[in-house]
Amino acid sequence: xxxxxxxxxxxxxxxxxxxxxxxxxxxxxxxxxxxxxxxxxxxxxxxxxxxxxxxxxxxxxxxxxxxxxxxxxxxxxxxxxxxxxxxxxxxxxxxxxxxxxxxxxxxxxxxxxxxxxxxxxxxxxxxxxxxxxxxxxxxxxxxxxxxxxxxxxxxxxxxxxxxxxxxxxxxxxxxxxxxxxxxxxxxxxxxxxxxxxxxxxxxxxxxxxxxxxxxxxxxxxxxxxxxxxxxxxxxxxxxxxxxxxxxxxxxxxxxxxxxxxxxxxxxxxxxxxxxxxxxxxxxxxxxxxxxxxxxxxxxxxxxxxxxxxxxxxxxxxxxxxxxxxxxxxxxxxxxxxxxxxxxxxxxxxxxxxxxxxxxxxxxxxxxxxxxxxxxxxxxxxxxxxxxxxxxxxxxxxxxxxxxxxxxxxxxxxxxxxxxxxxxxxxxxxxxxxxxxxxxxxxxxxxxxxxxxxxxxxxxxxxxxxxxxxxxxxxxxxxxxxxxxxxxxxxxxxxxxxxxxxxxxxxxxxxxxxxxxxxxxxxxxxxxxxxxxxxxxxxxxxxxxxxxxxxxxxxxxxxxxxxxxxxxxxxxxxxxxxxxxxxxxxxxxxxxxxxxxxxxxxxxxxxxxxxxxxxxxxxxxxxxxxxxxxxxxxxxxxxxxxxxxxxxxxxxxxxxxxxxxxxxxxxxxxxxxxxxxxxxxxxxxxxxxxxxxxxxxxxxxxxxxxxxxxxxxxxxxxxxxxxxxxxxxxxxxxxxxxxxxxxxxxxxxxxxxxxxxxxxxxxxxxxxxxxxxxxxxxxxxxxxxxxxxxxxxxxxxxxxxxxxxxxxxxxxxxxxxxxxxxxxxxxxxxxxxxxxxxxxxxxxxxxxxxxxxxxxxxxxxxxxxxxxxxxxxxxxxx
Numbered sequence: 001x002x003x004x005x006x007x008x009x010x011x012x013x014x015x016x017x018x019x020x021x022x023x024x025x026x027x028x029x030x031x032x033x034x035x036x037x038x039x040x041x042x043x044x045x046x047x048x049x050x051x052x053x054x055x056x057x058x059x060x061x062x063x064x065x066x067x068x069x070x071x072x073x074x075x076x077x078x079x080x081x082x083x084x085x086x087x088x089x090x091x092x093x094x095x096x097x098x099x100x101x102x103x104x105x106x107x108x109x110x111x112x113x114x115x116x117x118x119x120x121x122x123x124x125x126x127x128x129x130x131x132x133x134x135x136x137x138x139x140x141x142x143x144x145x146x147x148x149x150x151x152x153x154x155x156x157x158x159x160x161x162x163x164x165x166x167x168x169x170x171x172x173x174x175x176x177x178x179x180x181x182x183x184x185x186x187x188x189x190x191x192x193x194x195x196x197x198x199x200x201x202x203x204x205x206x207x208x209x210x211x212x213x214x215x216x217x218x219x220x221x222x223x224x225x226x227x228x229x230x231x232x233x234x235x236x237x238x239x240x241x242x243x244x245x246x247x248x249x250x251x252x253x254x255x256x257x258x259x260x261x262x263x264x265x266x267x268x269x270x271x272x273x274x275x276x277x278x279x280x281x282x283x284x285x286x287x288x289x290x291x292x293x294x295x296x297x298x299x300x301x302x303x304x305x306x307x308x309x310x311x312x313x314x315x316x317x318x319x320x321x322x323x324x325x326x327x328x329x330x331x332x333x334x335x336x337x338x339x340x341x342x343x344x345x346x347x348x349x350x351x352x353x354x355x356x357x358x359x360x361x362x363x364x365x366x367x368x369x370x371x372x373x374x375x376x377x378x379x380x381x382x383x384x385x386x387x388x389x390x391x392x393x394x395x396x397x398x399x400x401x402x403x404x405x406x407x408x409x410x411x412x413x414x415x416x417x418x419x420x421x422x423x424x425x426x427x428x429x430x431x432x433x434x435x436x437x438x439x440x441x442x443x444x445x446x447x448x449x450x451x452x453x454x455x456x457x458x459x460x461x462x463x464x465x466x467x468x469x470x471x472x473x474x475x476x477x478x479x480x481x482x483x484x485x486x487x488x489x490x491x492x493x494x495x496x497x498x499x500x501x502x503x504x505x506x507x508x509x510x511x512x513x514x515x516x517x518x519x520x521x522x523x524x525x526x527x528x529x530x531x532x533x534x535x536x537x538x539x540x541x542x543x544x545x546x547x548x549x550x551x552x553x554x555x556x557x558x559x560x561x562x563x564x565x566x567x568x569x570x571x572x573x574x575x576x577x578x579x580x581x582x583x584x585x586x587x588x589x590x591x592x593x594x595x596x597x598x599x600x601x602x603x604x605x606x607x608x609x610x611x612x613x614x615x616x617x618x619x620x621x622x623x624x625x626x627x628x629x630x631x632x633x634x635x636x637x638x639x640x641x642x643x644x645x646x647x648x649x650x651x652x653x654x655x656x657x658x659x660x661x662x663x664x665x666x667x668x669x670x671x672x673x674x675x676x677x678x679x680x681x682x683x684x685x686x687x688x689x690x691x692x693x694x695x696x697x698x699x700x701x702x703x704x705x706x707x708x709x710x711x712x713x714x715x716x717x718x719x720x721x722x723x724x725x726x727x728x729x730x731x732x733x734x735x736x737x738x739x740x741x742x743x744x745x746x747x748x749x750x751x752x753x754x755x756x757x758x759x760x761x762x763x764x765x766x767x768x769x770x771x772x773x774x775x776x777x778x779x780x781x782x783x784x785x786x787x788x789x790x791x792x793x794x795x796x797x798x799x800x801x802x803x804x805x806x807x808x809x810x811x812x813x814x815x816x817x818x819x820x821x822x823x824x825x826x827x828x829x830x831x832x833x834x835x836x837x838x839x840x841x842x843x844x845x846x847x848x849x850x851x852x853x854x855x856x857x858x859x860x861x862x863x864x865x866x867x868x869x870x871x872x873x874x875x876x877x
Contacts, residue, residue, distance in 0.1 A: 001112070001233040003226060003244050007063055007334055010087050010224075013107050019089055020057035024065045024335075027286040028295065034158050036295050037067045037283075041088035042161075042200075042221040048092045049161040049202060049219045058094035063087050063226070063334070065282055069298055072305070073403065075275050076268040078238035079191070082302060083279035085226040093217035098133050100199050100220045104168060105138055108196070112233060118171040120144045120193065122185050124151040124164035130201070134166070146185050153200040153221070159208045161215060165200040169193045170232050196232060197224040240271050244330075248274040251326045256313035269309035276306035277323040281331075284348050285341045289515060289539030291483040296538045300483075301397040303349065304356045308400065311360060318353045321346050344513040351514065351540055355482070356395055363394030367401065371408045380409075384416015391417070392424065431486035432520050434474060435533045445472060446526040450543075453528030455493035458506070458668060459627070463550040466491040468512070468543050472531065480542045481515075488531040489517055489541070495551050496532055498524035501643075502586035503563055503667040505533075508551040515539030517547075556668065558590035561676045561699040564625055564657070564669045565615070566595050568679065569694060570641075571661040572614035573597050576607050583643055584691050588667065594695045596687060603684050603692075611694070612681040622674030623658040630654060640664050678702035749780050750787045757788070761795045767871050770821060771799030774867035776860065779805040782851065785814045793818060800826060802835070802867045804860045811839045811860050813852040822847045826874050834870050838863040 001009075011021050025044040027037050035043070041064035047053035048060075064086045074080040089103065109116045121140065123130045125147040134140045153165040169185040170193070177183050177192035185193045202219035204212040227239040234242050240249065249260050252273045258266045283299045290300040303320070310319055324345055328338045338345070370386055382405055390396040398417055405412050451469025470490040471478050481487045489510055496519065499505040505522030516538040523531050532549075541547075566586050574581050577599055585596035603611065632652050636642065640654045640662045648664060655665040657673060670676060677699040684694045697705055713724050722730040764773040773792065779785045785803055792801055793816050801816040813836060815828040828850040832843040836852035839859050843852020 001230075003230050003242065004333060006112075006226060006230060006233060007085075007087075009111055010063070010107070011061060013111055014059075014061035014089050014103070017059070017103060018057075019059040019061040022056070022060055022062045024063055024085075027065055027067050027283055028288060036069070036298065038064065039066055039068050040064070041066070041086035041223050042090070045090050045092070045221065046160055048090075049215070049221075050205075051216065055092045058092050060090040060092070061088065062090075065286075065335075067279060067283065067298075072302065073399065076272045076309075078240055078271070081227065081239065081275045083275065083282055087224040087226055087229070088222050089220070090222070091220035093219060096218050096220060097130060097199075097201055098137065100201075100222060101130075101133060101138065101166070104197050104199060104222065104224075108168065108170075112229070114170060114232065120146065120169045120171070120185055122146045122148040122151055122167045122169070124166075125149055127151070127164040127166070127201070130164070130166045148186060153198070153202075155206050159206055161202045161204070161219065161221075162206045162212070163201045163203045165198055167195050168197040168199070170196050172232070176237075194228060194232065196229055197222060240274065245271075245274045245278075247330055248277055248323060248326050252277075252310075252313075252319075252323055255319050255322065256310070256315050258313060266313060269312050272309040273306050273313075273320075273323060276302040276309075277320060278327050280306065280320070280349060281324045281327040281338065281345055282335075284345045285335075285338050289348060289483075290352050291536075291538040296483065297397070300352065300395075301399055303352050304395065304397060305400060305403075307353050307356050308360065318350060318357060320349050320353050324349055348514050348539065359394040363390055363396050364404070366390060366394065367396075367404050371405065371410060374410055375408075380411055382410060382412045384413035384418070385420050387412050387414075387417045388420035388424070391421075431474070432533060432535060435486070435488055435531075436521060436523065442472075442474070443526070445476065446529055446531075449477065449490055449526070449529055449531075451490040451492055451529070452526065454491060454530040456495075456497070456530065457493050458495040458497050458551065458556075461495045462553045462556065463548060464493060464495050466493050466547055466549050468510075468541060468545050468547055471541065471543055480540060481517075481536050482540050483515070483536045483538055486533075486535045487517075488533050489519075490529065490531055491547065491549055494522075494530055494532070494549050496522040496530065496549065497551075497556075497559075497668055498522045498530040500524050501588075501665060501667050502566070503559060503588040504590075506551045506556055506559075508549070510534075510541075510547050510549045512539075512541055512545045512547045514545070515541040517541060555590045558699055558701070559588055560668050560670050562590070562593040562697075563588045563665075563667045564673065565676050565679050565696060565698045566593055567655065567657060567661050567663055567665070567669075568615045568618045568673065568676070569595050569611065569681075569696065570597070570663070571657075572611045572618070573599075573694070575614055576603070576610045582641070591701050592695065592697055594693055596691055596693045598690055599692050600690055602686070603694075608681060608684055608694075612679075615679050615681070618657065618660055619673050619676050619679050621658075621660075622672050623660055624672055625655065625657050625669050627653055627655050627669070635664060638662065678706060680705060746780070746784065750784055757791050757795055761792055764796060764799060765868065767800075767868055768875050770871070770875075771796045772868055772871050773799065774802040774804075774864040776804050776864070779803075779807065779812075781807060782812060782814070785812065789814050789816050792816075800828075800831070800867070800871055802831065802864060804864055806857050806860075809857070811841070811854045811857040811863075813839075813843060813854075813863070815845070815850045815852075817848055819848065824875070826871065830874070831867070831870055835863040835866050838866060 015021060029035050029038050029043060041062055048055040066086050067083050071080040072082055075082060108114045121134055123145060131145055134145050151165050153162055155162045172192055172194055176190060178190035183192060187193060200221040202221050203215055205215055206212050227244055230242040230244055231239050236242055249270045252270050253260050260270055261267060280303045288295050288299045290296050306320060328342055332339050367390060370382055374382055387398060387401050390401050391398055402412050449470050457464050468489060469492050471481050472488040496506040508519050510517040510519060510532060515536055517534055518537045519532045519534040521533040525531060566588060570583055582598050584598050587594045629651055632648050632650060635652050635654050642664045652664050653666050654662060655669055656662045679698050680696060680702045682695045684692060687693045716727060717724045720730050760775055763775055764771040777788055785805055789801055789803055798818050798820050803814045805812050813832060815831045817826045817828045827847045829845040832850040832852040836843040836854055839854030840856040841852060841854025844850055
């Protein structure tokens with residue numbers, strides 16, 4: 001039975017039993033970040049099982065394209081593959097175990113004609129219901145029902161629906177067996193019993209921590225690999241002998257000049273090419289493009305692995321496009337989108353294969369030299385930085401290097417490779433910044449850039465079709481850029497606003513049929529030239545390609561609100577401060593705005609409030625904002641304001657807010673002032689002589705700010721038991737009361753510490769007839785230390801005093817010398833300078849009073865012990 005007939009009969013069988021046929025979803029999972037690619041037929045059904053979406057019908061069937069990465073390294077034998085088709089039927093809260101079993105059994109035995117004596121099943125050991133149903137309704141004896149602890153079908157991704165499952169196996173015959181009497185499903189010695197169909201009884205939801213809960217509705221999810229059932233129905237040794245692969249293998253064999261099944265090494269390469277060609281064709285058709293990360297990396301890896309096996313077969317020219325054409329022709333009847341995307345598929349494959357082919361031989365030579373040097377040194381591991389060099393310079397995916405190393409009997413340092421890769425990512429991010437930092441130095445390059453003047457279409461459109469005029473690296477203009485490369489793109493027209501007039505540049509994406517360019521910034525480095533700065537996220541891009549340029553619309557909307565708000569604030573400032581006030585600069589970003597203006601005096605709270613009220617009225621009036629092109633003299637005559645010192649052309653753009661405001665401006669604006677939303681003036685400050693700055697927020701940022709203020713005010717009102725409108729007076733009273741109490745507490749601390757003055761003074765020692773007191777005290781701050789020191793000095797009348805304490809976990813010192821001893825040569829500042837280093841610090845002061853501090857409180861006693869000797873030296877000096 002041909003695979004086309006199998007597909008047809010499968011869909012018809014379930015359609016007759018009330019199932020709605022759903023087309024295959026993309027290999028790129030829709031709205032599911034937990035998985036890289038579509039790996040199972042149930043993925044598109046998961047929202048139905050979870051009750052997140054309503055299914056089009058309770059009974060569904062599909063033939064789903066799938067791709068699994070886990071077996072890439074094994075592809076080449078007779079059983080493993082990456083791309084496959086999964087036939088499935090699904091029940092969303094409708095039928096359950098018995099009906100699912102009956103339909104699977106009837107299709108296999110009646111419609112597909114498989115002798116039921118060849119079929120056996122496995123069940124989850126604790127699923128006694130499934131075991132009983134197989135025995136009672138299908139006549140299976142217990143020797144044909146096998147327990148399998150692995151019959152738990154987990155969720156796709158970290159969490160999701162799951163449940164026990166039952167698998168149907170087909171006996172392929174003794175010629176595939178091991179001859180052992182216990183041979184059966186899951187026999188590890190042979191491939192006689194082949195799993196054909198998996199019936200999953202979806203009754204649980206598994207959380208991320210592994211715990212499970214019952215689903216509100218029980219569901220059925222089944223999966224039968226088209227490749228496996230084709231093997232059974234076509235009675236061939238392996239999936240690669242079915243009509244799903246043979247035409248592809250024979251085409252590759254003809255190009256290589258070999259015959260399939262004449263040499264095992266060649267057969268491995270032919271199977272790799274056949275599987276990977278299918279995978280590459282379907283991945284590109286679904287929008288995956290080569291890149292250095294994610295699914296794009298998977299595509300690049302399988303494509304280059306196929307190209308390498310072509311080289312092993314002796315194919316020295318690009319050939320994968322020819323193989324891809326075979327894939328398209330064989331699958332077009334069921335997947336017509338392959339034909340529609342043929343040109344794109346061919347372009348992407350050609351580019352990748354040619355790029356890889358140019359470096360493959362050199363890269364393999366480099367690998368062989370590395371492997372030889374490692375072996376000569378008695379090692380067994382290729383360093384990670386060398387593996388990265390193969391990846392970065394020769395385009396070798398790490399897995400290809402690992403595969404070559406495995407063939408050579410050595411390993412590769414993956415951790416070292418990952419470190420080098422992360423360093424490159426950091427450098428790539430720095431490279432994007434380098435374009436903005438090196439603008440002036442690249443003026444000659446901009447002067448010769450193709451495409452200027454670039455038409456700006458962003459006043460009307462957020463997304464347009466455009467052609468790539470030029471591609472610029474840091475050093476030169478190039479014809480092509482690859483995934484991972486930082487660059488600047490010049491389009492013949494663009495919706496992206498290049499930074500100017502205070503408005504920052506747009507971000508977004510530029511997409512061709514072969515690549516995706518992430519735009520991180522847009523600049524105007526030369527008259528008439530707009531450059532889009534960023535990096536190729538996927539695929540490649542060439543000069544002359546047609547592209548779809550799309551800005552980040554939400555970000556632009558926020559910028560528009562803030563830009564119009566600067567015009568509103570400008571007019572409000574002139575009303576408050578007078579007509580002599582003019583704009584002196586601005587910044588218009590998505591999250592904030594600042595407006596610089598000329599003024600010799602601060603607005604003050606009253607002036608700032610007046611500006612805010614005028615601006616708020618302008619927003620509430622919801623006045624229309626218009627833009628008009630006219631000659632510069634006409635604009636000035638009509639009262640439009642121009643930025644002082646700015647150069648304008650003969651024709652200028654005048655942005656007007658009704659009769660409220662009129663300014664020369666090339667930026668983007670809202671259609672009506674009401675679209676600005678809340679306009680909150682945050683502060684006003686001086687930034688230079690005669691120039692001041694006002695900062696404000698609008699739109700969602702302002703809403704968030706207001707909500708935050710409201711939440712704080714409400715909580716504060718609850719805490720201090722005062723209405724919101726009375727909070728300010730209440731908080732002022734609390735602060736005043738708190739300060740009074742703090743002063744009282746400080747006084748008490750001083751009095752408590754001073755109460756021990758007599759005792760402390762009694763600890764003074766005599767040095768050359770002079771009282772010297774060096775002691776620790778418990779003081780809250782230095783002011784307290786000084787007050788205690790004053791009382792001790794008065795108590796001693798004549799003497800030297802050094803006090804030590806810990807303040808905020810840091811050592812502190814105070815030294816005092818009475819006047820009569822200063823006349824004899826003692827100096828408090830020099831005393832502190834000598835003992836402070838002991839505690840890891842420094843200090844100094846006047847002869848009568850000095851202070852110091854440090855970092856090592858554990859040596860305070862040592863510092864105090866040194867005081868007597870220092871006093872003696874000062875006397876003798």
